[in-house]
Amino acid sequence: MAAASTLAMYAFPRRLGAETAKLKVGVLLPRSGLQALIGQSCQRGADVAPELLRQRLGVDIELMNADTESNVDTARSRAERLIEQGAQVLVGAFDSGHTAAIAQVAEQRGVPHIVNIAAAPQITEQGYKFVFRNFPPAPEIGRNGLVLLGDIFREAKVAPKTAVFMHVNDTFGQAMAKGVAALLPKLSLPFKVVDTIPYDPAAKDLTVEVSRAKATNAELLLLVCRLNDAIVLRREMVKQRWSPMGVVSPGSPGLYEEQFSKGLGKYGDNCISNTVWFNPKNQITHDFAAAFKKRFPKDEFAFHGINASYTFDAVLIAADAFKRARSTDPKALAEAIRQTNIPATDRVSFGGPIKFNAKGQVDGNRSVVIQNLRGKPTVVLPAELAEGKLVFPMPKVS
Amino acid sequence: MTSDRPAGAGDRRRLALITVVTVALVTLPLVGSSYLVSVATLALYLAYVGQAWNVMMGFAGQLSLGHSLYVGLGAYVAAGIFVHFGVGPWAGLWLAVAICSAVGAFIGLLAFRLRISGVQLSLLTVAFAELARIGFDHLDWFGGPGGLFLRVGDRNHIDLLGFRGPPAMYYYAMLALAAGALGVCALLLRRRPGYYWRAIREDEVAAQALGIDTFRWKMLAVVLSSAMTAIAGVFFAFYNNSLFPEQIFGFGRSIEIILGPVIGGLGTLFGPIVGAVALVLLGDGTTEILAKAGVDLPGARQVVHGLVLLLVTIYLPNGLWPPLARALGFQPRRL
Numbered sequence: 001m002a003a004a005s006t007l008a009m010y011a012f013p014r015r016l017g018a019e020t021a022k023l024k025v026g027v028l029l030p031r032s033g034l035q036a037l038i039g040q041s042c043q044r045g046a047d048v049a050p051e052l053l054r055q056r057l058g059v060d061i062e063l064m065n066a067d068t069e070s071n072v073d074t075a076r077s078r079a080e081r082l083i084e085q086g087a088q089v090l091v092g093a094f095d096s097g098h099t100a101a102i103a104q105v106a107e108q109r110g111v112p113h114i115v116n117i118a119a120a121p122q123i124t125e126q127g128y129k130f131v132f133r134n135f136p137p138a139p140e141i142g143r144n145g146l147v148l149l150g151d152i153f154r155e156a157k158v159a160p161k162t163a164v165f166m167h168v169n170d171t172f173g174q175a176m177a178k179g180v181a182a183l184l185p186k187l188s189l190p191f192k193v194v195d196t197i198p199y200d201p202a203a204k205d206l207t208v209e210v211s212r213a214k215a216t217n218a219e220l221l222l223l224v225c226r227l228n229d230a231i232v233l234r235r236e237m238v239k240q241r242w243s244p245m246g247v248v249s250p251g252s253p254g255l256y257e258e259q260f261s262k263g264l265g266k267y268g269d270n271c272i273s274n275t276v277w278f279n280p281k282n283q284i285t286h287d288f289a290a291a292f293k294k295r296f297p298k299d300e301f302a303f304h305g306i307n308a309s310y311t312f313d314a315v316l317i318a319a320d321a322f323k324r325a326r327s328t329d330p331k332a333l334a335e336a337i338r339q340t341n342i343p344a345t346d347r348v349s350f351g352g353p354i355k356f357n358a359k360g361q362v363d364g365n366r367s368v369v370i371q372n373l374r375g376k377p378t379v380v381l382p383a384e385l386a387e388g389k390l391v392f393p394m395p396k397v398s
Numbered sequence: 399m400t401s402d403r404p405a406g407a408g409d410r411r412r413l414a415l416i417t418v419v420t421v422a423l424v425t426l427p428l429v430g431s432s433y434l435v436s437v438a439t440l441a442l443y444l445a446y447v448g449q450a451w452n453v454m455m456g457f458a459g460q461l462s463l464g465h466s467l468y469v470g471l472g473a474y475v476a477a478g479i480f481v482h483f484g485v486g487p488w489a490g491l492w493l494a495v496a497i498c499s500a501v502g503a504f505i506g507l508l509a510f511r512l513r514i515s516g517v518q519l520s521l522l523t524v525a526f527a528e529l530a531r532i533g534f535d536h537l538d539w540f541g542g543p544g545g546l547f548l549r550v551g552d553r554n555h556i557d558l559l560g561f562r563g564p565p566a567m568y569y570y571a572m573l574a575l576a577a578g579a580l581g582v583c584a585l586l587l588r589r590r591p592g593y594y595w596r597a598i599r600e601d602e603v604a605a606q607a608l609g610i611d612t613f614r615w616k617m618l619a620v621v622l623s624s625a626m627t628a629i630a631g632v633f634f635a636f637y638n639n640s641l642f643p644e645q646i647f648g649f650g651r652s653i654e655i656i657l658g659p660v661i662g663g664l665g666t667l668f669g670p671i672v673g674a675v676a677l678v679l680l681g682d683g684t685t686e687i688l689a690k691a692g693v694d695l696p697g698a699r700q701v702v703h704g705l706v707l708l709l710v711t712i713y714l715p716n717g718l719w720p721p722l723a724r725a726l727g728f729q730p731r732r733l
Contacts (some may be wrong), residue, residue: 031696031697032696032697032699032700033697033700036696036697039696040696065694067685067696067697067699069696069697069699069700071650072638072645073440074699076436076638077433077436077437077440077682080431080432080433080436081433083432083433084431084432084433096544096545096642097545097640097642097644097645100545100547100638100639100640101638101640104550104638104639104640107550108550109432120544120545120547121544122541122544122545122547122640125547126547126549126550127549128550138544170644172543174535174536174542174543175542175543175544178542
């Protein structure tokens with residue numbers, strides 16, 4: 001019944017009556033400071049949302065943007081400020097620490113907080129009643145990324161027997177390394193990790209690390225990286241003419257980003273990332289991508305895939321709840337968010353229906369296999385979403 | 399440094415000013431919004447940690463660029479035993495202070511016995527903060543890189559034992575800490591430690607020649623500074639309820655600690671307070687003004703911080719407090 005009414009709502013959008021005011025959505029993102037690049041990318045997803053959601057759902061949304069400045073103290077005070085200025089829902093804030101601070105304010109003030117991106121599992125383990133997250137926790141991202149390795153080998157009908165695992169030695173890299181080490185033995189993958197090589201993400205030269213990796217003769221490079229180091233590392237691989245069967249990231253950024261493809265040209269091609277993504281087959285994604293292109297003509301939508309999609313979906317969840325609640329009262333909105341049931345076809349990010357469990361977490365967000373093809377990150381697996389054909393093993397560097 | 403003591407004909411006017419400021423601070427949560435209380439709490443926190451750092455650098459002349467070490471250690475120690483053993487913050491506070499004092503003493507011992515000072519000392523402090531950041535990334539007991547989370551309390555109930563309650567409670571706690579730190583520093587500066595620290599800061603060799611045990615008094619400054627900063631760490635943990643090594647031990651946090659005293663007036667008693675308030679007000683004020691003007695300019699606050707630092711460095715090398723004190727009728731003098 002609930003599903004039917006939700007479907008009907010999406011199929012026949014109807015403007016809300018004059019009795020309901022505009023929904024004020026406070027969007028908190030790190031648009032300056034260390035995380036500015038990603039924060040601004042997320043912001044693009046939010047910026048596109050009001051007009052598109054007005055067309056699709058018939059609801060009016062007003063965005064109230066705040067910059068967390070990549071600082072947890074600022075995130076907290078800006079959340080307080082937005083609520084004081086009348087924000088009825090908060091969305092944000094990419095970083096887990098900032099998100100935790102905002103979640104606390106939201107919970108204490110009784111205002112719903114919809115997390116766009118933040119992977120710390122504890123955020124939805126605190127017993128919060130007003131915090132909701134449509135993004136997989138870190139262990140789930142890692143697990144999904146590793147499981148997809150098997151899909152790659154099955155699709156390519158070839159599997160490496162050995163792999164070398166290289167990872168950045170920062171907080172994120174260490175966490176991922178631990179996850180990979182714990183999960184790999186349980187997944188019955190065909191390869192054996194012959195060496196694990198941590199490296200500094202700020203390194204300007206990775207000659208030694210790449211030489212060591214090459215010397216293992218591993219057939220696969222499993223890589224947990226960030227952006228700049230990924231570029232340095234790939235350049236060094238080309239320089240040393242090391243061509244494993246594949247360069248695959250089980251859930252880290254770097255390889256699918258614009259600067260990677262633009263900086264490396266053809267050498268950026270064929271690198272693979274198993275990560276959360278948008279669903280390129282959904283109509284709403286096409287509409288979103290078109291609106292995105294119109295609003296940001298200089299930006300390639302694919303390069304903002306994760307950030308913009310998940311942020312848009314967070315605003316979508318707020319708008320959907322607003323439509324059903326027919327109220328801007330934060331408590332009514334929170335109750336409506338708890339009852340959310342957005343079909344998998346009506347969301348931009350890839351996953352099952354958006355339904356929150358008792359903890360406020362959406363289960364069933366999935367990862368895809370992204371491969372850089374002709375300078376653009378392209379979905380190659382699962383088959384039902386594929387926009388291009390998987391290239392594996394990758395051609396040798398010439 | 400200043401005696402910051404009203405004297406002479408303007409006593410009544412200065413007393414009135416102090417009374418107004420005190421009343422405003424005490425009544426702020428009663429009349430101000432949650433946002434204002436949150437901003438004021440942040441300003442007081444920065445004033446307090448700035449005061450703690452000022453003891454080491456401003457008074458004793460020992461440069462630390464790694465004070466985030468003590469904020470982080472204090473926070474993690476108190477939060478860790480709270481999360482795992484249910485030990486409340488008041489007990490955790492003592493443990494945090496003891497551990498941070500010991501770590502401070504170790505760093506001091508290492509540095510002063512090896513005659514490390516100036517830039518080398520600052521690098522040593524940065525190295526320890528970085529070591530702690532990397533170390534805590536690997537300590538699963540403290541949550542590792544995934545963070546350590548404390549359960550959030552009910553905003554409507556005051557639980558003094560568990561240090562849980564409304565924002566106003568944290569504000570008053572921070573106000574008490576900042577006032578306490580001011581009092582302790584004022585007292586110390588008028589006693590032997592203040593005079594000895596001044597002598598060491600100005601000329602350590604001359605101080606030694608006068609018979610001052612410079613090692614002992616420098617150690618006191620380091621231990622006191624680290625202990626005071628540890629208390630700020632405990633506050634941070636129970637106020638924010640989540641800790642990540644990257645954020646709490648980061649170099650940015652150390653810089654945040656020193657900005658207040660540098661802008662307000664290094665080595666002065668009121669400098670860290672004036673600097674912290676100026677930075678927070680300017681930062682949030684800029685954001686508010688731009689928002690009212692409909693201008694969305696991410697990073698405006700950092701630009702303002704940079705500009706203020708630049709202007710103060712060029713035009714007010716002794717910080718904001720000395721000229722402000724003169725304008726208010728106080729008589730600042732460098733200790």
